[in-house]
Amino acid sequence: MNLEVRSFFGKEANAYKTALAQLRIEIFREFPYLYDGSLDYEEQYLDTFIGSDSSIIVVAFDGPEVVGVSTGIPMQHEPPNVQQPWIDEGFDVQDIFYLSESVLRKSYRGQGIGLRFFEEREQWARELGFGYATFCGVIRPEEHPLRPVDYVPLDHFWKNRGYQQAQGLICHMHWQEIGEDSESEKALQFWSKVLLPY
Template structure:
């Protein structure tokens, strides 16, 4: 299955609003997978995306298949926006010599199973990077979940994404933080847990996009 049959769209700010319900369902469906292990709630997701969409430089990149079914999403916003996951981000980056005002943050990227390993991530992130550059951002950041190598919840054959981020020009930093969400344990039960996260960064000034 090639991603060539997908058509990609980018929505900015309030343009995201008509897609909130569909994106919320998509997030809940796939965020339960490792390494997120997030037990999502449609109402919470809709509320989150509603507040997200009021940011004028917040973006949603969405891919649709030939039947117009949502097949991939990724979000992004300036680091200085009011997203709770970024609460400590500006101070951390400032201490590490990076201007928070110049950093664009990539949120989640979620791809339906049949389009994984088809080049969708590279396509989506190129669209986001082009947007960030046109808005004057000089750095891009993303964060990934840090799980133990021997985590019993890890599916057999799972490959982490560190190599992918490096191939896309990102460098893993030493900036770690914790973020709490309803998390599946090894028995499938759900409790609110603090999850370890780490930032990755990339300069747009050397971008070929």
């Protein structure tokens, strides 16, 4: 393995857009997201980050191959379904940095890359002056029929990074999952932390 983690800002990541989109489709098919995605949609989704000077795209490489990606963007650039739960609780979304997602191939997990994903995005958010970092994870029942026997939730990892569940803050997103004929609504739990300056 020849692992390298690099951060890109805005248009710097454009050359990797297709590879990043393909990786998102591959990893998000796994439990708990079970996402049945399309390349066209994923490339359009990534355009939001590539078109923003305040976004960050952290990419893990094994040599020339993209094996992981993690993204972040100011909350104010997210759609209303992501912003509204925070607005309803009286938060100023202009002070919140949204850690959109992280995906990493299984064979590269447990080697500190996930930690780097958080460190790089949090550092960028601090440099931009944000007071909070947040992300959300899909809510699945423990008895879900497609839950692997060896599945381990990331709650412990997130808590070790200083994140806590933001009680009462739930957003809803729509996507088509494996076995569905069309999109359906999914509930996602927000986690957050205060970004203390270094």
